[in-house]
Amino acid sequence: MTAREDILSRIRTALQDSPEAPQIPREYRSESGMETEKLIELLVDRLVDYKAQVAVVAEAEVPATVASLLEGARSYVVPEGLDGGWLAGMDDAGTGGARRRVDSPAEPLSVTDLDGTDAVVTGSAVAVAETGTIILDGSASQGRRAISLVPDHHICVVKAADIAGILPEALRRIDGTRPITMISGPSATSDIELERVEGVHGPRRLDVIIAR
Amino acid sequence: MTTFLGMPALPAFGSGNLFAGESFPKAAHRELGNAQLRANLGHATHTIRDKRQAVVSELPDWEQLRDAGSAIKESVMARLPDLLEEFEKNFTARGGVIHWARDAREANEIVAGLVRETGETEVVKVKSMATQEIGLNEYLEEQGIEAFETDLAELIVQLDHDKPSHILVPAIHKNRTEIRDIFLREMPGADPALTNEPPVLAMAAREHLRRKFLTAKVAVSGANFALADSGTLAVVESEGNGRMCLTLPETLITVMGIEKLLPTWQDLEVFMQLLPRSSTGERMNPYTSLWTGVTEGDGPQNVHLVLLDNGRSAALADEMGRSALHCIRCSACMNVCPVYERTGGHAYGSTYPGPIGAILSPLLTGIEAEENSSLPYASSLCGACYDACPVKINIPDILVHLRSVDVDSKRGTRKVPSQMDVGMKAASWALSSGKHLGLVEKGLPLGRLAAGRDKKIKKLPGIAGGWTQSRDIPAPPTQSFRDWWAKEHKSAAPSQAAPSRDDKETQQ
Numbered sequence: 159m160t161a162r163e164d165i166l167s168r169i170r171t172a173l174q175d176s177p178e179a180p181q182i183p184r185e186y187r188s189e190s191g192m193e194t195e196k197l198i199e200l201l202v203d204r205l206v207d208y209k210a211q212v213a214v215v216a217e218a219e220v221p222a223t224v225a226s227l228l229e230g231a232r233s234y235v236v237p238e239g240l241d242g243g244w245l246a247g248m249d250d251a252g253t254g255g256a257r258r259r260v261d262s263p264a265e266p267l268s269v270t271d272l273d274g275t276d277a278v279v280t281g282s283a284v285a286v287a288e289t290g291t292i293i294l295d296g297s298a299s300q301g302r303r304a305i306s307l308v309p310d311h312h313i314c315v316v317k318a319a320d321i322a323g324i325l326p327e328a329l330r331r332i333d334g335t336r337p338i339t340m341i342s343g344p345s346a347t348s349d350i351e352l353e354r355v356e357g358v359h360g361p362r363r364l365d366v367i368i369a370r
Numbered sequence: 371m372t373t374f375l376g377m378p379a380l381p382a383f384g385s386g387n388l389f390a391g392e393s394f395p396k397a398a399h400r401e402l403g404n405a406q407l408r409a410n411l412g413h414a415t416h417t418i419r420d421k422r423q424a425v426v427s428e429l430p431d432w433e434q435l436r437d438a439g440s441a442i443k444e445s446v447m448a449r450l451p452d453l454l455e456e457f458e459k460n461f462t463a464r465g466g467v468i469h470w471a472r473d474a475r476e477a478n479e480i481v482a483g484l485v486r487e488t489g490e491t492e493v494v495k496v497k498s499m500a501t502q503e504i505g506l507n508e509y510l511e512e513q514g515i516e517a518f519e520t521d522l523a524e525l526i527v528q529l530d531h532d533k534p535s536h537i538l539v540p541a542i543h544k545n546r547t548e549i550r551d552i553f554l555r556e557m558p559g560a561d562p563a564l565t566n567e568p569p570v571l572a573m574a575a576r577e578h579l580r581r582k583f584l585t586a587k588v589a590v591s592g593a594n595f596a597l598a599d600s601g602t603l604a605v606v607e608s609e610g611n612g613r614m615c616l617t618l619p620e621t622l623i624t625v626m627g628i629e630k631l632l633p634t635w636q637d638l639e640v641f642m643q644l645l646p647r648s649s650t651g652e653r654m655n656p657y658t659s660l661w662t663g664v665t666e667g668d669g670p671q672n673v674h675l676v677l678l679d680n681g682r683s684a685a686l687a688d689e690m691g692r693s694a695l696h697c698i699r700c701s702a703c704m705n706v707c708p709v710y711e712r713t714g715g716h717a718y719g720s721t722y723p724g725p726i727g728a729i730l731s732p733l734l735t736g737i738e739a740e741e742n743s744s745l746p747y748a749s750s751l752c753g754a755c756y757d758a759c760p761v762k763i764n765i766p767d768i769l770v771h772l773r774s775v776d777v778d779s780k781r782g783t784r785k786v787p788s789q790m791d792v793g794m795k796a797a798s799w800a801l802s803s804g805k806h807l808g809l810v811e812k813g814l815p816l817g818r819l820a821a822g823r824d825k826k827i828k829k830l831p832g833i834a835g836g837w838t839q840s841r842d843i844p845a846p847p848t849q850s851f852r853d854w855w856a857k858e859h860k861s862a863a864p865s866q867a868a869p870s871r872d873d874k875e876t877q878q
Contacts, residue, residue: 161472169450184438304669349539
């Protein structure tokens with residue numbers, strides 16, 4: 159007997175009393191009913207609590223905000239499908255000195271290249287206001303998982319329309335079979351005497367730009 | 371529904387790091403002598419407990435989420451064979467490879483074989499209870515494969531050649547100075563000027579592991595959840611070491627207990643609310659990674675999953691105990707447990723300490739295995755664990771159930787009655803009628819003779835000596851309550867009783 163057959167048969171033997179699968183009570187909240195302004199306010203509060211930096215700006219101000227956040231960076235990476243308009247400020251603001259690296263499925267950057275890159279700019283699929291969580295699903299504006307992981311500074315643009323109030327609302331908006339990363343604040347550990355330290359292996363700095 | 375057609379078989383118990391090598395009372399007695407351990411643990415458990423309470427109180431629907439979580443898990447257990455097959459079909463359809471392992475040895479061999487196929491001799495590891503349970507690191511080492519733990523706490527424990535003592539924060543028994551000393555002693559290239567500040571130590575770990583992450587070709591992980599309807603796996607973590615291992619290497623090998631399934635993607639919304647708040651006391655953990663088989667151009671292209679039984683089917687066969695398999699390894703129960711708080715995790719022997727370990731370990735191994743029969747007694751049955759459990763595992767009831775299984779398993783194996791048998795028989799006689807009890811109580815004042823001048827009994831003989839080993843008993847009063855009552859009320863008429871002395875006092 160293969161291990162598979164053996165284990166399945168053991169489980170069937172164990173369930174000889176034929177327990178019934180209960181109905182799942184789903185009385186928990188599935189909608190928050192929050193207005194956009196309230197959603198933004200709550201998301202900002204949660205993100206700040208996690209020691210992420212947040213800027214709430216009009217969509218037209220995104221390029222200037224990105225440029226100011228990238229000040230001092232020698233290089234940054236973007237996914238091929240990122241809204242090019244968001245990077246417009248990089249030349250106008252005179253910070254074009256930072257080298258832009260584009261990661262694409264056809265020409266992915268090596269891990270060593272990513273490690274030598276100071277920052278990354280991505281979009282996001284959806285955010286959860288109540289928990290301060292940003293969800294990336296690997297689609298064009300976010301790219302593959304490695305680019306938002308290896309560089310030490312992650313600048314993430316969240317569109318106000320993509321903010322959900324609570325987790326059930328957010329998970330309904332994404333396809334679970336995509337490679338998904340949920341981010342709530344920068345990398346952190348509490349393993350030494352439970353004292354929270356921001357920044358271990360993931361990006362130590364997380365900047366979130368919320369675009370109205 | 372499937373109908374069982376096979377022959378009933380003996381339960382197949384688990385192997386690996388699931389056994390207490392000595393009885394809990396013995397181990398606990400030794401651990402209690404370590405004041406540093408108790409101080410570290412007391413600080414840690416109380417801090418997490420308070421944080422957890424604060425974020426749980428924020429949610430208006432916490433109890434509804436617990437109800438849903440509990441019912442989902444009960445449903446998973448009832449439908450486990452079907453769900454496993456559904457998961458296998460979906461994970462495989464997207465390029466993942468499934469392996470089945472009956473026990474620790476088989477799981478270890480599968481992982482080692484997969485690593486060998488890659489030609490590598492090093493793997494990076496995400497913290498995982500399942501691989502701790504099967505003793506994977508030790509097995510790989512015997513096979514000439516080096517496994518690097520990448521979670522900070524696991525790294526500390528590994529460098530110190532120690533064992534984890536908590537599910538969530540495995541190095542909780544060590545303080546910052548101990549950790550600095552371990553780094554200085556065991557971490558190659560550690561800066562001799564290393565201070566004991568947590569940010570400095572965390573950065574030292576970052577430096578130490580960075581090159582490993584960037585060059586590793588093979589990673590090993592556990593999984594927090596597996597979604598049957600999509601074939602998706604999930605790992606919940608904080609540091610980013612998980613993301614590093616799950617996305618940068620070419621080959622990813624995940625080891626997961628068969629009980630970790632959830633039926634649908636929608637169920638994730640329940641557990642991703644229950645788990646972070648119950649474990650670290652955060653609204654959400656910093657990073658969660660989800661992957662479904664292989665995604666071209668993103669992450670490992672060789673993706674394996676080892677589905678582990680190792681005693682889970684045996685635990686499932688215990689109708690009363692099977693809900694222990696609902697456990698999502700949040701560790702909320704150990705952070706509220708008065709016994710765990712004082713003894714620490716090592717006293718439980720197994721990979722799974724605390725209240726959940728006290729039921730899970732004997733269920734996985736069988737109660738007669740080694741010293742695991744002592745584990746269900748490692749509790750005051752105060753019920754705090756049940757209140758804290760996000761999936762409502764009734765740990766106190768299962769503890770009592772396992773105690774009875776233990777007693778039954780020992781029944782008839784002794785030729786002469788034990789002290790416990792004699793004591794129980796005497797108690798049964800004494801409690802069977804008021805007259806009997808009255809007679810026994812007449813003897814109580816004799817107990818005062820056993821007490822010293824401080825009115826405390828310090829040492830009882832025989833089996834009762836277990837009680838006085840770690841506490842004193844106050845000397846019995848000069849008269850029993852029943853004697854006092856009889857004396858107070860002997861002149862009172864039943865209907866119009868004269869106010870007693872106490873009543874007069876309260877009436878002024």
